[in-house]
Amino acid sequence: MKISTKSLFVLLIICVLLLSLILFLRLRREGKEEAVWEEVKLYLADYTSAGGPFLIPVKVKVEKNDVLASAMDLLRNPPPYIRGVSSPLPKGANLLSAEVKGDIAYLNFSKELKDNFPGGSTNEMLVVYGIVNTACSLKKIKRVQILIEGKVIDSLGGHLEISAPLEPDTELVKWKS
Amino acid sequence: MRNSLALSLLFLLSSLLYPREEEKCRVFLLGKSYELQSCIVDQGKVFVALDISPLSSLLKETKLTTLKKGNETFYSLNDLSNLKALSCKWDGEKKQAIVAVRLKRENITWERTTSSLIFQITTPVPLSFQTGILSSPNRVFLDIIGAHLYPAKIEENIGDNLKMRIEQHSVAPDVVRFVLDLPLYLPKVEFSPSPSNRITISLTSPLKGKGSELEAIHIMKSDGSTFASLRLSQLSQYKTLLLKNPPRLAIDISPAYLSPSLILPQEFFSPISQVRWSQFSYDPPTVRVVFDLEKETRVEIRSEPSLIQVKFGSVAPREFRNLEKLKIVIDPGHGGSEPGAISKNGVREKDINLDIARRVKVILPTVFLTREDDIDVSLEGRVNFAYQVNADVFISIHNNSMPEGRVGTGTETYYFREDSLILAQCVHEVLVSKLGLPDGGVKRRGFYVIKNSPCPSILIEGAYLSNPSEEKLLVTEEFRQRIAEAVVEGLRKYFEGGK
């Protein structure tokens, strides 16, 4: 069988086109990947430093399309490479749902957030502002309403009122120098 | 004499035997490369034909050995290298000559003003340089072209988390790289124009951003008390920390920047031994002012929109008021369905708090309790109660806890509003001395009841239920009685100026 130079040429063109298409798609995907991340500051608890406990902001990138859920998940299970800090959330406290209306985030947690709260006034600030400050480090969120199983409650532990949306608070925040 | 004669003879002979040969070489003069220059290597001496006018300011009082050949003038590299300001090298294999400026640590200086940091690099002749600002991590670099660094590497901490690194980045071309590591923030960076024999880099705080500026720190003495005031360009939030070992008062103002024309105190008065200030952070912009104190001192803080005023030392005597005639609200924390902290052995905070509050009422029967039994009272309900009885003062009684795996220790007292700071200090002093536990300090925290009560209000945390040895104390009547007595004594101190 003899292949004409013309058909060889066509084949070559097709190959080149295919290759550039693959390259193009790959590049586009890479570009997209960049755009799906948003930076969030996790406010993690530092129980051990002198003068503490403190909330330490740690910057991480989370997926944009489920940013609140990812941020709260990381707040509950901080990445292992972040040392010296731990999650301020009580055991078993899971985010059930999250909704943003205007600049207020409504974060609905499982009942463990209240039931497993161990007490302590400063500790209550760590939990509440760990959540509020983390959510408010995201674009567009200015206040947070914490809900337990869909309901507004007065207080987690009897020291802070959470019946209305809260703004971030830096009283316990320590900036790593 | 005879020696030198012999030497010159030898020299003459050798030059006859080995005629000076001209060859092509490459010359780097102050970092600039000149190809195909004429060079003569003679008896280990190197002569290069070169326009040395960039070095003219150095050569005013120096006579260089020169050779003339045709219309070219050859300069001795050896003579140039004898100049202290220069560093010259000859690579016989590569046929390459280098003439660079010798850069030493003493040529690099830096100066700090209230809002800027200025680096200056002085060189004997003008040098060109390239600059850049890089992020993640934030750093500033400056490549000085045509210089050799002695020693080849310098690293220094400038303070404020700034690190200066200088090293020989390359030889031929000769580049010294100056890097400033800025871990926290990217200030405004300005470089002097290139070339220059006085290179400056100035780093300025990002002023006029969102936030106020700290314009002045004043210290004065009046009516036997020492006052310090911080003047701000506009209202900002602040928090105070009274610390010990060594005793000091820190005030963090945020969002705020240091004004470039910050006015500083001329004189210190006791108990202030020193004042320090810094741009503590840039994200968020926070200014920290620290008053170092000769001894632990009571402080009173007032703020107006653009002024924070601190009164040190003996607080002016309050108008004497008989405790029995005042409306004092004692608020046992938690209750009913809300137990508060629970120790490992099942001791509930709500019970301990209520018992202490009842003991206060036994000592001082005129006090009002927000709850007399184990019942639910909302945070709002407690504040409303203070409104109803038209309270003069409100004290919330709690005991602390840390999450599982942590213990916690000591006595803490919280206040939120300025009108409550002195009350907090009075009660806290007695608590610490009567309980003998570690002093956790007087801290400003926005707990609901102390934020919203209509009168001076504080929240005390006697001891930690999560700490087994403190739990042991809390279950004894004697210890709870001591807390109750400390509360009353602290109140007396506050209202009656008593012991």
Ligand SMILES: [Zn+2]
């Ligand atoms: Zn409590």
